[in-house]
Amino acid sequence: MSDLLEQQASIATSRSTSYVKYVMHFFAIIFWIYVVIKLFVFDIDVFVIGIIANNLLWILDYKIFSIIFAVAFSMLIFSRWQIVKFFMFILFYPAISIIYLPLYMIWKTKSWMLLVAVVNGLAVFVNSFRLKFLMFSVFLASILVILVSLDQMLLWVAGFALVGLNCIEYISSIVSAFKMSKVIGIYKKIPDIGKKFVESKPFSEKIKDLPPVCEMNPSQLAAYRGNLQISLIVSRACLFSATILRDYKRSGFPAISGAVATLFLFIYTVVVFFAVNLAICKIDIDSFKYDEIGFPSMFTFFHYSFNTMVFASTRELMAVSPLSYAANMIQILFVIVLSVVFVSQLIATRRQKFTEELDDVIEKIRLSVEEMEQNIYKEYGVGTWEGAIAEIKKMEQSMAELLLFLSSKVQL
Secondary structure, eight states, X not given: OHXXXXXXXXXXXXXXXXXXXXXXXHHHHHHHHHHHHHHHTOOHXXXXXXXXXXXXXXXXXXXXXXXXXXXXXXXHHSOHHHHHHHHHHHHTHHHHHHHHXXXXXXXXXXXXXXXXXXXXXXXXXXXXXXXXXXXXXXXXXXXXXXXXXXXXXXXXXXXXXXXXXXXXXXXHHHHHTTSOOHHHHHHTXXXXXXXXXXXXXXXXXXXXXXXXXXXXXXHHHHHHHHXXXXXXXXXXXXXXXXXXXXXXXXXXXXXXXXXHHHHHXXXXXXXXXXXXXXXXXXXXXXXXXXXXXXXXXXXXXXXXXXHHHTTOOOSSEEEOSHHHHHHHHHHHHXXXXXXXXXXXXXXXXXXXXXXXXXXXXXXXXXXXXXXXHHHHHHHHTOOSHHHHHHHHTXXXXXXXXXXXXXXXXXXX
């Protein structure tokens, strides 16, 4: 009876934990949707309260007190750690999503291809983290200055900084299409790591002066078979990784990565020139002709920037001064580079080069594993793969099934 109650309590606890996670995701998504709409589209809180009761708009002047009361009330119900965890989760939700969603998809789909794609993305991110973080910091600072400042000097500096960052992104993308991928450099180390592990001192010393198998005592046999097993697992894992890379090369993921990079540049350029045009209008309000009463909304500038990217015009906002015309021409130049250079040339070039580099890596792994396994057979005195498996199966804790699984997946 007690076991049944414990089981039911465990099920109830797991369900409540799942509900809490769903609630945290829900609030995080709502919060960031609100932030994006509030910053780039329109005052959504004014819009919502205006629909519910227009005479309650004064409440918005006291939003800070509502937040304080909400935090104070939560402190009465939850522990301090739970509150900190909740707010940190919401604050860093975009970064958490970038990590969580790929891992969740890998776990759900059991896809090796998706795993390789995630590893590629992480390798590129880690390798260029310092530069990317610095550029991202300058980008956010420039956007913030343009959104809140009216100082012309600061607006000029922020606008030029954003255009410069956009140029750097395009140039780095062009250069990366002709350089060896950092990920390939990592993959090339796979066979070297395997060989170093198998030939390391702890392994070699354990079997250095062992007698023939028929003369070994039980402890010597255990050391012999254990080392043989691990050595073969390492070699077959290297060969299995080559098979995964070959399947990845044949899949559509390399093309998708090029398309994602192009989409990122498109969105990045839209955001950059949204801010640049906003800065120009703040510097000289007569730089644009607009239909709205008062200063144009954030969404109007965003819409104008997006339409420029697709060679469309908007009646709500039109360039009418040399400065706004210059910004428009520079943005169109980026569009031409993006459409002509990236879409027609660089994506194909990058995929072909990446495919050739993967072929070299796969061949290197295959040859290295062949050499590694020949050395293993010679060192351990087994003539063939079948003989090695037969020897391993004599162990009490044999991993022969794992070796057979890895071997069945190798198709090189």
